[in-house]
Amino acid sequence: MIVDDLVRTPAAVAEAERWTAHNYHPLPVVISSAEGAWVTDIDGKRYLDCLAGYSALNFGHRHPALIAAAHAQLDRLTLTSRAFVHDQFATFCRELASLCGKDLVLPMNTGAEAVETAVKVARKWGYKVKGVPHDKATIIVAEGNFHGRTTTIVSFSTDPDARADFGPYTPGFKVVPYGDLAALAEAVDETTVAVLLEPIQGEQGVIVPPEGYLPGVRALCSANDVLLVADEIQSGLGRTGQTFACDHEGVVPDMYVLGKALGGGIVPVSAVAADQDVLGVLRPGEHGSTFGGNPLACAVATEVVGLLKTGDFQRRSAELGARLHAELGALVGHGLLAVRGRGLWAGIDIDPALMTGREACERLAARGVLAKDTHGSTIRLAPPLVVEPAELDWAVEQLAAIL
Numbered sequence: 001m002i003v004d005d006l007v008r009t010p011a012a013v014a015e016a017e018r019w020t021a022h023n024y025h026p027l028p029v030v031i032s033s034a035e036g037a038w039v040t041d042i043d044g045k046r047y048l049d050c051l052a053g054y055s056a057l058n059f060g061h062r063h064p065a066l067i068a069a070a071h072a073q074l075d076r077l078t079l080t081s082r083a084f085v086h087d088q089f090a091t092f093c094r095e096l097a098s099l100c101g102k103d104l105v106l107p108m109n110t111g112a113e114a115v116e117t118a119v120k121v122a123r124k125w126g127y128k129v130k131g132v133p134h135d136k137a138t139i140i141v142a143e144g145n146f147h148g149r150t151t152t153i154v155s156f157s158t159d160p161d162a163r164a165d166f167g168p169y170t171p172g173f174k175v176v177p178y179g180d181l182a183a184l185a186e187a188v189d190e191t192t193v194a195v196l197l198e199p200i201q202g203e204q205g206v207i208v209p210p211e212g213y214l215p216g217v218r219a220l221c222s223a224n225d226v227l228l229v230a231d232e233i234q235s236g237l238g239r240t241g242q243t244f245a246c247d248h249e250g251v252v253p254d255m256y257v258l259g260k261a262l263g264g265g266i267v268p269v270s271a272v273a274a275d276q277d278v279l280g281v282l283r284p285g286e287h288g289s290t291f292g293g294n295p296l297a298c299a300v301a302t303e304v305v306g307l308l309k310t311g312d313f314q315r316r317s318a319e320l321g322a323r324l325h326a327e328l329g330a331l332v333g334h335g336l337l338a339v340r341g342r343g344l345w346a347g348i349d350i351d352p353a354l355m356t357g358r359e360a361c362e363r364l365a366a367r368g369v370l371a372k373d374t375h376g377s378t379i380r381l382a383p384p385l386v387v388e389p390a391e392l393d394w395a396v397e398q399l400a401a402i403l
């Protein structure tokens with residue numbers, strides 16, 4: 001570890017390592033408080049958070065309106081289960097449905113659960129509406145996808161770390177290259193019920209597909225009676241400078257899959273949103289979750305939707321994103337090989353001759369910037385959308401300095 005002025009951190013990191021499964025490889029930073037775009041560790045060192053909980057913290061840490069909504073709800077009602085209706089439920093579902101321009105919403109908790117929900121709904125829609133023979137439904141996904149960690153979802157992952165030792169795998173998925181419309185067209189047949197895609201592949205390194213790809217996928221799905229399911233768990237809710245990444249090309253999917261920022265960085269909230277002809281296929285007992293759509297989650301997420309409806313965060317992401325991409329672009333050829341992304345979201349490829357992504361993140365942390373590597377020498381930058389322009393400039397200066 002490069003940081004050497006930290007006193008309590010090494011012991012706290014060792015303690016965490018001692019008591020947990022090693023399914024993560026965190027940077028040696030032990031955070032104890034946060035506000036807006038900044039976090040503070042147990043040694044009192046401050047860091048600009050340029051990961052923002054993988055976009056779960058789009059509105060920053062402890063946004064006052066979200067914290068107020070959570071506090072108010074904590075003092076009234078936290079959990080009923082869906083065995084009963086509670087007074088926050090309809091409001092949340094109505095507001096989110098209206099943000100998405102869809103008839104219905106089905107709330108869950110984690111992103112992976114929402115993806116599982118979309119898979120089940122698409123399959124049932126295939127059997128009941130499209131008329132696919134029973135147990136024959138296929139869903140087409142993209143190489144390099146990341147949709148979560150359940151056994152079904154890792155069944156169609158192309159990342160060996162995510163998939164290798166977790167078989168036997170769930171059948172019914174076809175994998176095609178991301179961004180390749182011809183390959184997708186080739187893969188569609190009468191058993192295809194859905195195409196499930198991230199409009200920008202986050203985990204893969206913020207991969208933006210070629211222009212025209214998403215509208216092409218939309219047209220292909222419409223022509224073949226196939227549902228387009230957009231996993232906007234990481235790309236949605238303001239991150240790219242629009243409410244949804246699909247909006248950049250005017251694409252409206254049949255189903256939105258949402259999570260992360262929907263919970264305001266306070267509670268896990270995920271959901272799928274679709275029209276009646278799609279989500280209407282579910283009947284009582286076929287799907288659910290004890291905590292899905294709980295009062296606390298609904299109260300916070302309703303406030304999240306309210307923040308998004310102002311358009312302020314989308315505008316901020318677009319404006320600051322232009323600034324970020326211009327500054328990062330100037331580093332290409334000076335330690336960076338490439339920069340990709342939209343809005344306040346960037347995947348940057350560091351010249352592997354200089355250092356790995358992990359080393360770069362450690363050096364950035366030593367300078368007070370938190371970011372996370374993915375796949376070799378690629379780093380994702382996704383600061384909270386409340387970050388100030390000067391803070392963003394400062395973060396890029398730190399990057400330039402380590403390069």
Ligand SMILES: Cc1ncc(COP(=O)(O)O)c(C=O)c1O
Binds near residue numbers: 112147198234
């Ligand atoms: C696009 C996408 N889908 C699904 C997930 C899974 O979400 P969760 O970790 O909440 O299960 C993620 C998480 O990174 C994601 O980026």
